[in-house]
Amino acid sequence: MPVNPLLNRRRFLAISGSAALAGALAACGTSAPSGTSSTSTGSAGPAGDGEKFGTADKPVTVSFWTWGTPDPALVPAYKKLHPYVDLQVTAVGSTADLYPKLATVYKAGTGAPDCTALELPMMPTYAAAGYLEDMTPYGASVDAYDASAARASQFGGKLYAVPTDYGPMVMYYRTDVFDKFGLTVPTTWDEYRQTAEALKKAAPDAFISNLDPGDSTEALGLIWQAGGRPFQLDGTNLAVDLADEGTTKYATYWSGMLRDGLVNPVPGFTADWFNQMGSGTYATWFAGAWGSSVLAQSLTQNNGLWRAAAIPNWEAGTAVNAAMGGSGTAVSSTSPNKAAAVAFAQWYGTDWPLANVGKAGGATFPASLTVQKDPAYLNAPSEILGGQLAAQLYVQLSGDVAEGWQFLPYQLYANNLYKDTAGQQVASGFDLAAGLSQWQEQIVSYGRQQGFTVNGS
CATH class of the missing domain: 3.40.190.10 (Periplasmic binding protein-like II)
Incomplete structure (x- = not known):
């Protein structure tokens, strides 16, 4: 495709x-x-x-x-x-x-x-x-x-x-996969892992999702939602901390999911990925609220099988989102x-x-x-979402987007560095903290070259 x-x-x-x-x-x-x-x-x-x-x-x-x-x-x-x-x-x-x-x-x-x-x-x-x-x-x-x-x-x-x-971030999920294996839509990250384990036990070739080793956007969205605030700019003073509490929470969780084979570390938006999405290899997909248009354009064979939901939260009963x-x-x-x-x-x-x-x-x-x-x-x-009035959900999810996030003043360049640093640990090794540390080193070095005072020097 x-x-x-x-x-x-x-x-x-x-x-x-x-x-x-x-x-x-x-x-x-x-x-x-x-x-x-x-x-x-x-x-x-x-x-x-x-x-x-x-x-x-x-x-x-x-x-x-x-x-x-x-x-x-x-x-x-x-x-x-x-x-x-x-x-x-x-x-x-x-x-x-x-x-x-x-x-x-x-x-x-x-x-x-x-x-x-x-x-x-x-x-x-x-x-x-x-x-x-x-x-x-x-x-x-x-x-x-x-x-x-x-x-x-x-x-x-x-x-x-x-x-x-x-x-605003959305969890899209396959109703037919969830129904076939008796899975419940997770609302917390603990439940998400439990769902992933149950799916893997019932269908060894299936995954709860993929994690793209080349896509910093997904990683940053998940870090944002976990409470990480790795980039903070004040004038020409730039603080970069890809080991803060929220970022570490993200790295620990997804390193474990990768090591245990619950998510597939492959790129998205390839012909293989679309085929796997269409066949039900992946039970969930994290994207922005634009995701339903991607599904509708590219996976017409799945009409009615997908639904949209809030992404899982770290604490039950909370509603914290990112973008x-x-x-x-x-x-x-x-x-x-x-x-x-x-x-x-x-x-x-x-x-x-x-x-x-x-x-x-x-x-x-x-x-x-x-x-x-x-x-x-x-x-x-x-x-594509089985008649769901998804717009109403999207409005709610956008209202849940947490404040305080900043992108880098050279985010384009930093994104291009991701796949050869942090992304390598997504693809293999599965030590996301180490990969993020490598990414930070290059982000800091480039920022200083551009005249920013990064992390105090």
């Missing part, structure tokens, strides 16, 4: 960027933030409608880069509302294609789009380098957006993206049409998904509270 390029956005660059990404990020030159944008052109002020939407005498152009296959109705819809805006949408393959291209044009200082789609965990990489514009002075606000997505759209106290969708992914629209600091680009980003984050909520069928989890509260979204049954 060929992998849908759209799905690569969910694997992030640690999986698919590799050499091209590493070279582009080195060229990008992420460095400690100075407090002002080094490439910003002009200063913001109150923007009038002419600046935002153009006029007959002075039309405005807004270029927008994104991944996947944009809806062909997007440009005509915006043109109908704002006839003097020439919206130019460029699809740049997957995120593995988009991010190196952005790094190249930003470093060159020419050729950058007015605005671009970014995964929210990757936004700080570009903001720290001075390539993005603070959107607040141009009228942008995230007051009407999901609180966790709104937090993820800010860096250093400034707003650098308008969120479009978000990825995997999420996207937003950011404005380039070199854009000559910042007000128009911000206006488009605001529309794209709320009005566009609201207009398409029926057609989209709630395929991704919208960041806009207006869309989240719309009955057409909330009450849309999911075919």
Whole structure:
């Protein structure tokens, strides 16, 4: 089964960027933030409608880069509302294609789009380098957006993206596998291990899940939910601790699951993985709330067999969640049409998904509270999930996302290091603490090279 390029956005660059990404990020030159944008052109002020939407005498152009296959109705819809805006949408393959291209044009200082789609965990990489514009002075606000997505759209106290969708973590599970072996949906991590043991005893070739040795996103989501806060940035002072209490809890638990053969240490989003997902080799899968769209697009033979649930918690009766992914629209600091680009980003984050909520069928989890509260979204049954009203669950799970998490100001680069450090212990060895220590060494070294004061020196 060929992998849908759209799905690569969910694997992030640690999986698919590799050499091209590493070279582009080195060229990008992420460095400690100075407090002002080094490439910003002009200063913001109150923007009038002419600046935002153009006029007959002075039309405005807004270029927008994104991944996947944009809806062909997007440009005509915006043109109908704002006839003097020439919206130019460029699809740049997957995120593995988009991010190196952005790094190249930003470093060159020419050729950058007015605005671009970014995964929210990757936004700080570009903001720290001075390539993005603070959107607040141009009228942008995230007051009407999901609180966790709104937090993820800010860096250093400034707003650098308008969120479009978000990825509160979800446990997807196969009802037929659970029913066949008399398993109960686990609500705690102790129960999850017990379920894994029962499944392995009844079906030796089955696994409770896989754990991807190349995907730092899943690892960081599980660390976040366990209470880990390994990255904390204050100005140019960066603390990195991949051995804090929550991270150690994650490492100990999953090292044991790997050593006992309860999870399969293989990459996700490969042809083999999709085949195993479809055949019931894996009873559960952890993903963001976008996961149902992956299942619906790629595993139509499983329609009705999957369900969504909260991921297990460390203590019974608690509801602590984390996030995997999420996207937003950011404005380039070199854009000559910042007000128009911000206006488009605001529309794209709320009005566009609201207009398409029926057609989209709630395929991704919208960041806009207006869309989240719309009955057409909330009450849309999911075919792949057996008619479950998953949107209602997703809203709840997003509200459970714990605060205090930060991504690195060079997360893109760090993700690319994961598979050759921490990921090696996922694939074999099964000492995740040792692997995370190796990852930390390289994260700290790179941060110091970029001018950050890391762990006090």
